[in-house]
């Protein structure tokens with residue numbers, strides 16, 4: 001029987017990114033052994049702040065072309081107390097999303113058994129959302145500048161750019177996602193009352209695309225009112241699609257509301273599969289707990305499960321997710337979820353559950 | 357004894373705006389009679405969607421100059437199912453904020469006794485926030501456009517404009533607000549990791565202004581992480597300052613988290629007092645319940661109390677607020693707060709409490 005081979009570029013990065021990536025690779029090796037039929041080749045790269053401090057750049061020359069050869073990218077976290085965040089991010093993760101046309105960012109949230117609810121009117125099972133965030137343009141287009149910097153009359157701009165093509169493709173992905181889920185329910189979020197160009201376009205495209213999905217029930221919400229709905233009527237929501245910035249905000253809120261911030265993960269997808277997609281935990285470098293074996297590795301491990309699913313290894317993905325959920329339900333968790341275990345102990349629990 | 361006279365421009369507007377404004381004027385008349393020493397002159401204006409539909413414009417010619425003569429503006433709500441929101445808003449409320457340089461929007465939130473908490477780790481008294489939102493520029497600057505509209509290569513922009521002057525004045529107001537509150541605690545919210553021009557300016561100005569307020573303890577948060585903090589660690593927050601769009605989102609979230617969406621109100625202030633400031637409930641026109649005597653008038657009434665405070669009538673403001681809080685604590689509320697009363701009944705309860 002031939003073996004499916006997947007080349008994974010691994011960017012552990014900084015802070016706890018390094019620790020949770022180590023855990024994740026162990027888990028991936030365990031599931032590969034358990035399930036069989038596929039082989040993961042890890043290409044571990046030193047992109048990150050240590051490299052920046054030593055050599056003046058987060059990445060070597062030709063890094064995008066190098067990454068492009070991989071089948072998927074696993075990303076830990078990047079950020080450093082000594083480097084302004086806008087430099088580290090615009091040197092590495094944000095350009096990747098654009099260059100690889102990872103135009104869909106997928107952020108699932110659920111209240112899992114074992115995680116105490118954060119809002120008063122939702123129990124485990126009540127909340128199961130997927131946020132589809134536009135990931136390459138809008139408020140993260142990267143355009144803008146500062147004129148007369150430092151003077152009293154300094155003016156700075158941030159230019160959000162929305163293309164019909166860019167809106168249409170993510171909207172279509174969102175309707176497809178909603179259509180595949182049991183409730184076939186989609187909420188389109190914008191701020192088209194105050195933002196009357198790009199966000200009105202957003203709403204217009206939603207109307208057009210919806211015609212191709214007559215079985216999807218959908219509605220429109222303004223982003224401000226949406227936050228209230230998420231907190232007070234979580235059961236009325238299922239699939240959500242929104243712009244880059246609004247998606248950034250709402251997906252963190254979703255993690256907060258569901259109590260899952262410690263396990264939240266993010267997939268940046270190029271649905272055309274012309275470029276590699278990227279999978280990462282949401283938590284960031286978290287320097288306050290780095291090197292202490294305290295980080296929760298579950299977000300990174302669940303993110304790797306999504307990566308395997310994207311690569312066609314559904315069975316392996318499910319086994320990992322099941323192991324993660326079991327460890328949480330049993331309270332075998334790190335401190336952020338109320339447990340007493342260390343990073344390596346949670347990793348071991350998950351691996352044992354996978355080995356079965 | 358001479359009587360202080362205050363000229364109030366009253367824009368009831370549309371939908372339930374009309375109903376809650378009627379309640380508010382009754383309450384204002386009652387408190388004026390009770391307290392004495394001041395006289396309110398109401399200039400009731402027909403600006404709104406009915407006017408737009410009949411005459412093609414929300415406002416008559418010279419409306420801004422007319423409003424400018426008032427001491428304050430009381431606003432109900434504007435919006436109509438038949439008019440796109442971006443038209444109604446950019447014809448009336450949004451230009452006012454800019455023309456009158458109402459550069460501070462104040463949004464208080466608290467969990468009041470009688471209102472069931474929405475999050476699991478906060479009880480009445482635990483949460484008492486004031487959000488200071490920049491109200492004239494940033495993401496609501498109004499710049500942008502659509503090019504090649506309707507074509508496949510259509511591109512739309514929304515240009516957020518941040519001026520050093522604009523950021524500095526609202527930041528100063530926020531530090532002053534924090535300084536006057538018992539905890540002297542300020543959180544400065546931005547998204548300066550992804551938005552590296554206007555939002556980096558925002559953070560820089562915060563650093564500079566903070567030097568003048570050595571007794572204010574302040575920190576910086578990214579807007580996405582801020583939503584999580586609001587839901588999970590409400591007690592760590594007090595005064596919050598943020599940009600126009602982020603403030604729009606976070607202040608609705610604050611109302612949702614504290615369960616106070618039915619009573620949330622908003623003051624758009626020109627702290628220089630060169631132009632009139634505006635006071636309004638947050639709920640909007642709410643056509644689904646209009647004309648049914650179901651609207652909660654408390655948001656509008658509390659907003660009018662803020663207006664009196666702004667006009668120097670602190671005593672009258674406190675009497676109104678106390679009456680509103682008492683009615684809530686006693687459960688004498690409309691359906692949205694779990695009560696059984698109608699709009700006019702709640703109004704009567706508040707008036708009786710004021711009459712004492």
Ligand SMILES: CC(C)[C@H](C(=O)O)[C@@H](O)C(=O)O
Nearest residue numbers: 089094248266282549550580
């Ligand atoms: C790190 C940051 C630039 C990033 C974003 O804002 O997109 C993060 O918050 C995320 O959601 O992936």
Ligand SMILES: CC(C)[C@H](C(=O)O)[C@@H](O)C(=O)O
Nearest residue numbers: 193194224445450604622638
């Ligand atoms: C009506 C709308 C334009 C407005 C805003 O976005 O500012 C409202 O949501 C508010 O917060 O006052």
